[in-house]
Structures are given as structure tokens and as C-alpha cells.
Amino acid sequence: xxxxxxxxxxxxxxxxxxxxxxxxxxxxxxxxxxxxxxxxxxxxxxxxxxxxxxxxxxxxxxxxxxxxxxxxxxxxxxxxxxxxxxxxxxxxxxxxxxxxxxxxxxxxxxxxxxx
Amino acid sequence: xxxxxxxxxxxxxxxxxxxxxxxxxxxxxxxxxxxxxxxxxxxxxxxxxxxxxxxxxxxxxxxxxxxxxxxxxxxxxxxxxxxxxxxxxxxxxxxxxxxxxxxxxxxxxxxxxxxx
Numbered sequence: 476x477x478x479x480x481x482x483x484x485x486x487x488x489x490x491x492x493x494x495x496x497x498x499x500x501x502x503x504x505x506x507x508x509x510x511x512x513x514x515x516x517x518x519x520x521x522x523x524x525x526x527x528x529x530x531x532x533x534x535x536x537x538x539x540x541x542x543x544x545x546x547x548x549x550x551x552x553x554x555x556x557x558x559x560x561x562x563x564x565x566x567x568x569x570x571x572x573x574x575x576x577x578x579x580x581x582x583x584x585x586x587x588x589x590x
Numbered sequence: 591x592x593x594x595x596x597x598x599x600x601x602x603x604x605x606x607x608x609x610x611x612x613x614x615x616x617x618x619x620x621x622x623x624x625x626x627x628x629x630x631x632x633x634x635x636x637x638x639x640x641x642x643x644x645x646x647x648x649x650x651x652x653x654x655x656x657x658x659x660x661x662x663x664x665x666x667x668x669x670x671x672x673x674x675x676x677x678x679x680x681x682x683x684x685x686x687x688x689x690x691x692x693x694x695x696x697x698x699x700x701x702x703x704x705x706x
Contacts, residue, residue: 507694509695516700517699517700518596518683518697518699518700519634521695521696524693564634566695576622578685581633582633
């Protein structure tokens with residue numbers, strides 16, 4: 476059974492800092508991994524999708540890396556802004572077995588960026 | 591990009607009544623959709639996998655008679671909470687993705703259900 480752990484659980488930083496959010500997963504048999512953000516009371520917004528064959532993906536100030544063999548992914552946020560405040564979730568997509576096609580979520584990292 | 595529309599966003603119902611939540615893929619066809627439940631300050635818990643034209647697959651511990659799922663078309667899945675009770679109050683979210691594993695999942699905006 477896939478287990479996903481995200482560290483840190485919460486992060487509070489002043490505006491402008493570069494941030495590192497970590498995600499580890501126990502089963503490396505994945506198709507891809509997605510990073511999402513969730514604002515309070517809202518659904519999930521996809522930030523980045525990394526295929527299992529890729530090492531990293533970038534979108535604006537966000538960069539995500541994937542080390543499939545070691546079961547790790549990292550989300551880098553450059554020059555953080557108050558608007559980045561949200562819960563960040565990583566979710567690997569299982570490649571096969573009874574969990575085929577299912578995402579497994581970590582508990583998330585609650586990010587607060589203050590002015 | 592792919593868009594998933596979920597309605598209603600909020601619903602308050604009386605204990606014992608049933609509530610239907612709709613999830614639509616607006617610009618793509620989804621043979622499979624997923625329903626999640628989220629309690630305050632917790633992560634998403636997968637409830638069931640909705641398959642177009644066939645029965646849904648429920649996760650262990652989820653009552654299929656309590657949470658009825660219908661996936662009658664390639665763009666619409668519905669979740670009906672039957673005989674709702676206060677403990678069913680939660681945030682329900684659906685997701686879907688375009689065919690092919692190279693695509694990621696798109697999530698609806700969620701439904702806040704409050705049973706009084």
C-alpha cells in the first residue's frame with residue numbers, strides 16, 4: 476500500500492523567501508506524480524505533473540523534482556508571495572495492481588507567507 | 591485545460607433526507623471519475639471509483655448503500671448521500687482525467703455538505 480509523507484507539516488515564512496517542500500512515497504511503481512495546492516474550503520488546483528521518466532518540471536516560480544527510485548519529490552517555490560499561502564499536496568499515481576489509476580495523498584504542507 | 595465542474599458548492603439538508611452532488615467533465619470525456627471526502631484539517635480520502643456504464647468500486651469501509659454513485663454518461667457522475675446524518679457532514683470532491691496516463695487529474699471545486 477502506497478504511503479505518502481510530506482515534510483514539513485506547516486511552514487510560516489516572510490515574503491520573498493525561497494521554499495522547499497518535501498514529499499516521500501513508499502512504492503516507486505508510479506506513472507507520474509502531481510503537486511496540488513488547496514485553498515481553504517476549495518477544491519484542488521494542479522500545479523505540476525511529473526512523469527515517471529522525468530526528473531523535473533517547471534512552471535513560473537515553481538519547480539518540482541522527482542527521484543522515483545528513492546521515492547522522493549521536492550517542490551521548490553522561488554520568491555514566495557502572500558498569495559502562495561495554501562496547503563500543498565503531493566500525489567503519486569499508482570502504476571498497477573488493485574490501486575491502478577488511484578492517487579494517494581500526503582497530509583500536506585500548510586504554507587503561510589506573511590508580508 | 592481540462593475542467594471539472596461540481597455542483598452544488600454548498601448544501602444544507604435535514605437529517606434523514608438525501609442529497610445529490612454532480613460532477614461534470616466539461617471539455618473531455620471521463621470513463622472514470624473519483625469521489626473523495628475530506629474532514630477538517632485532514633487530507634483527501636478516496637471513497638469510490640466511478641466507472642461509466644458499470645458499478646462503482648468502493649474503498650474499504652465506505653458504505654455503498656449510503657453513498658450511491660451513478661456514472662450514466664462519459665461526462666457526468668453523481669454522488670447521492672442517502673438518509674444523511676450529521677456525521678455525513680463533510681467536504682466532498684470529485685476528480686477525473688483525460689484518457690492516457692500522461693495527463694494529470696483535474697478536481698472539482700468541492701461540495702460542503704452540512705446535515706442538521
